[in-house]
Ligand code: 5GP
């Protein structure tokens with residue numbers, strides 16, 4: 001495992017995101033909607049850097065996949081989200097890879113008639129986008145590598161790493177053996 005982003009870099013990046021969001025929304029109330037589970041750590045750190053009135057909602061998008069597979073079916077659970085009609089929604093996700101997750105959450109959420117929907121992601125992978133949508137706020141652009149930590153998992157492990165690390169194929173094999 002190799003460190004890609006240190007705790008300090010992540011802190012600085014989240015501070016930068018909070019300033020950009022504040023610059024755009026000012027003191028307007030927003031509803032922050034975290035996409036579970038990967039966004040948990042960013043969500044917790046980001047909301048504490050925001051001063052406008054905020055509500056927090058959660059949705060669960062289950063699309064987990066390994067490093068070498070293609071996007072699968074995505075199921076989105078809105079049970080943990082209160083009414084967003086007429087509200088300014090800011091979606092929070094851990095990573096923008098192909099973009100299918102963010103696009104499908106955005107499109108299903110728009111049926112609930114919020115006043116606006118924007119999105120913030122901690123990480124964006126280079127040259128992977130397969131949808132027209134782009135996130136409005138991006139913490140870090142990273143190469144096309146599989147990353148864990150700061151909310152991101154591999155087989156439900158490593159979410160608690162305080163930094164972001166890359167896993168190489170040898171590490172992936174080791175995890176599979178551990179969990180079997
Ligand atoms: P997308 O729909 O943009 O292709 O993928 C977004 C989702 O795939 C993320 O929310 C995340 O759950 C998962 N994902 C994509 N790349 C990675 C990665 O490098 N590491 C981990 N842990 N998850 C990833």
Ligand code: MG
Nearest residue numbers: 036037038094
């Ligand atoms: Mg995710």
